[in-house]
Amino acid sequence: MSGTFVGMPAFPEAAREAVADPTLRGNLRHATHTIRAKRAAAVAEMSDWVELREAGRRIKDHTLRRLDRYLVQLEEAVTAAGGTVHWAADADEANRIVTRLVKETGESEVVKVKSMATQEIGLNEALEAEGIRAYETDLAELIVQLGRDRPSHILVPAIHRNRGEIRDIFRAEMGEWGRPAPEGLTDTPAELAEAARLHLREKFLRAKVGISGANFMVAETGTLVVVESEGNGRMCLTLPETLISVVGIEKIVPTWRDLEVFLQTLPRSSTAERMNPYTSTWTGTRDGDAGEGDGPRTFHLVLLDNGRTDTLADEVGRQALRCIRCSACLNVCPVYERAGGHAYGSVYPGPIGAILSPQLRGTGSEIDASLPYASSLCGACYEVCPVAIDIPEVLVHLRERVVEGGLVTREGNKVVLKPARGHAAERAAMRAARWAFSRPGALRAGQRLASRTRALHPRTLPGPGRAWSAARDLPAVPAEPFRDWWQRTNGGTTEEGTAK
């Protein structure tokens, strides 16, 4: 697994490999079940969880409905605090802006806070193409970067790796990027963490430019918030002279008071912590703060759209923009647990990825058109979501978009999508079923035919039915359908007898 997500096969093919990999299955099962149980316990402690969840939903919906207003308010506040705001319509524009800003500092390396937005736009690759090296400093992102791998989880991107694999990656790769792993490194967590600490420390002390995302942006004061567990993020936010933050436009909350809700729900939903270990907030630059305190002398905020306004235009799909990237939906998802994160072909895997990627990127590619089907609609994701995103509802809505096409917004314009290719046989089957089900007589004729020919039914099915019979036996067709029994026995009141 390396490189980018372009040209991914559809989800079912991508998942097949993961399902057949016992090490990966074991790693994922262990990790998701552990965190699942911890989250459930952390949430159960809160007597007002239902109210907090509802408050979170409402704050996000309120903000999204007035996003134009809050974005301008935020821009004014950030500017007043000494920061510079840039607007990026898409990934290319955001990458161009960040690359230019880094080049203006004269530096050729940057340290990075764990950030989904910069992964979404492929910033590291864009910087590399311009001769700038980006160092990931989150422990798990470091493992992914050193392993020339891709993240497979929003919160714990190296969830697919076990301790032994991490030790091997550190031993083989750390020296390429900076300070090598200590001699005789074992796979104990403390030793692995110490190796990472030593490796990263020299990066923190040397770096002149930091790049981050943000979990929240408070419109009233222009404050950005990063919520993390390691303290490595805070190193990047406070030590470098220049800080560039790339943040999706949906990350706004109007006030500090609104933030309070999410600082309760996010840690419990993501890492099952009662309180988040490192919550960093910054407003503009150190100079804006009368030269006091920590933080950068130069601060740039790049506000990223990249499909978000288009998503906002869809009245069913827009709820995906409430997401606070907690990963609770990944950790409870039975499909994610078996398929792993890479199969989703996006930095956003799992249930939330299955509704975000096809909206942010459109349903044009094979992988994006297959993602809405990467769910059994079991509803576990919706149940745990701290902002009540009805993921199954959006999945079904996007399935409709795939098979029926219809009106969508792309780059701000209304366009009519054609139905996706490859669904013609299914569409015909659905129409035929609708026809038969609209006529009880036709249904009955079909049932009788199935019953009377049952001795001839094969044990395995040809064509698309093979997908069923490859792993499961077929049910035996009964001698008569229920409705024939009902009629023959007058609702079971006369002699039972047997079917003719």
Added chain:
Amino acid sequence: MRVALFLTCVNDTLYPETGRAVVKLLTRLGVEVDFPMAQTCCGQAHYNTGYRHEAEPLARHFSDVFEEYEAIVTPSGSCGAMVRELYPRMGERARAEGRGEALAATLAPVVPKTYELTEFLVDVLAVTDVGAYYPHTVTYHPTCHGLRGLGLGDRPRRLLQAVGGLELVELPGADECCGFGGTFALKNPDVSAAMGADKVRNAESTGAQVLCAADNSCLMHIGGTMTRLRTGMRPVHIAEILASTEREPAR
């Protein structure tokens, strides 16, 4: 009380013994059961696969067939959830598409009076001991749409606990999906089969002879996996357990 049995197309075609069990059980409890012969399918497979507009005529047909009854009882958590949760949503979507109130108004009457079987027993008839006898070790799998869609809670387990001779054993990971998911089973067969195999292994670990659920479509997937993996366990719909008595035991 005169209720309509909405058996579902899957049960009607493949699992008539579940239908016979519901009739036997409800009749024993003094309920007059009718099976409207014009019934077909609620449209769930269409809706959940993305063919909402194909599901609409089926929903209208459902409403035409069942509107006149006091209560509609179905031995399927997912088809029950289709009517109760998704019919109102279909009405809302039609409204949002500028097609007015017609669909919402047509579907509204059947929504509140549709009950999944265990809900009907516990909430409407207010019984948990239905006088059943089933001398087997049973583990119960709560199917997703019943558990999270309808919020069946502990109703099925309370009914099972009251069955004479029945030993109920806990299923590890009970609330995890079995991997059926309608067309998901065909569109993502590898993941679906892996989920099914894990469910069956968990069921086997209980030592139970029978895995019971309130939805035959999930049981079709679990049962098909059980025989393929040669476990010796049987899938049985809860209606068949509750219908079984000492005088007339289930097979």
